[in-house]
Amino acid sequence: TLLTKSQTLVFSDFDLPRYPHLSRTQNQAEMRVTWQSTYEDDDAEIRFGYGPDVLTETNRNLVMSTYSRGDLCGPPATTHGWI
Numbered sequence: 001t002l003l004t005k006s007q008t009l010v011f012s013d014f015d016l017p018r019y020p021h022l023s024r025t026q027n028q029a030e031m032r033v034t035w036q037s038t039y040e041d042d043d044a045e046i047r048f049g050y051g052p053d054v055l056t057e058t059n060r061n062l063v064m065s066t067y068s069r070g071d072l073c074g075p076p077a078t079t080h081g082w083i
Contacts, residue, residue, distance in 0.1 A: 040064055064065035 017035040025032050031048055047055040069078045
């Protein structure tokens with residue numbers, strides 16, 4: 001039984017990067033930064049520094065990649081969250 005129905009939801013920041021993740025690589029002089037986004041931006045850049053108000057460094061040497069349902073192992077990864 002349907003109890004109620006809400007108005008249509010609209011997300012204004014749908015394309016913004018989300019779920020940032022930092023990880024180490026085998027090279028001690030580098031870090032890997034990953035995030036999820038529905039938007040592929042050739043002008044994307046990473047800004048970093050010693051604190052949130054001191055982002056003095058910029059890196060535009062980015063490698064973008066994407067994956068599809070076929071790259072995953074199966075349900076539930078292939079059945080939920082896809083647009």
